[in-house]
Amino acid sequence: xxxxxxxxxxxxxxxxxxxxxxxxxxxxxxxxxxxxxxxxxxxxxxxxxxxxxxxxxxxxxxxxxxxxxxxxxxxxxxxxxxxxxxxxx
Numbered sequence: 001x002x003x004x005x006x007x008x009x010x011x012x013x014x015x016x017x018x019x020x021x022x023x024x025x026x027x028x029x030x031x032x033x034x035x036x037x038x039x040x041x042x043x044x045x046x047x048x049x050x051x052x053x054x055x056x057x058x059x060x061x062x063x064x065x066x067x068x069x070x071x072x073x074x075x076x077x078x079x080x081x082x083x084x085x086x087x088x089x
Contacts, residue, residue: 016038023062
């Protein structure tokens with residue numbers, strides 16, 4: 001039996017990481033970061049949007065900035081050995 005994460009990857013989901021910067025409820029001039037990570041579909045990010053809707057409805061920390069990384073937005077560089085050296089391609 002395939003794992004749920006693997007099944008989601010087959011369906012087009014990719015690992016998504018969001019850095020969520022928010023204001024502390026008791027000290028709004030102080031920002032704190034929460035890292036969220038799950039499999040999601042770019043570019044609409046339904047899972048992340050569902051989480052952010054929950055955050056706004058149930059949590060006190062006001063959202064300040066969300067930074068998103070996803071394999072369809074940015075990917076690793078391809079490396080290959082050339083004469084004993086690694087070079088970006």
